[in-house]
Amino acid sequence: SQQGEEDPQALSIQEGENATMNCSYKTSINNLQWYRQNSGRGLVHLILIRSNEREKHSGRLRVTLDTSKKSSSLLITASRAADTASYFCATVPFQGAQKLVFGQGTRLTINP
């Protein structure tokens, strides 16, 4: 069964606005990752946050992790049309685990 549940399932905003997506998971984790998937393409790794970290930044991306609530959020600031994609969270249950467990994804649309 899938570990993560993402909220919202779809999000539509205007270019320049910030986009926030949330991910909840069920079991303990070693790290949580966010991936982007453009339409008709494979997934691309965006950012990873470890279980002992609370916040991480990469360019216009900001990820937070609350292990007590088993939740994470991905914030994209100053959105661009090119950010239109589906975003997935994926969890790694322990270090060296042999698989990722993906959420269902959030479909983000940036309107020009």
Added chain:
Amino acid sequence: NAGVTQTPKFQVLKTGQSMTLQCAQDMNHEYMSWYRQDPGMGLRLIHYSVGAGITDQGEVPNGYNVSRSTTEDFPLRLLSAAPSQTSVYFCASWQRHSSYNEQFFGPGTRLTVL
């Protein structure tokens, strides 16, 4: 480096036919995996491999076989295709000794079973 490559990009099968989806990576990654993605859903793990000669089942293995004779290649075989196997299939690879488990994905194979 080409990264992870998959062939074919598109395939249409009739119920009962068999076929092999090809996956290759040139990053010398020990781990490889196959996922399927259905509309409105995330990726579900079919099979994975932690090295040549070693494979294991994922979440949805029924109807699929894999083998790993080399580090580079990880083919996925559909033994007798069913309409329920209509999906987009992704292959991924990653380094065994990475503490990050970041996976690298191929572009996918879109399979339709009639």
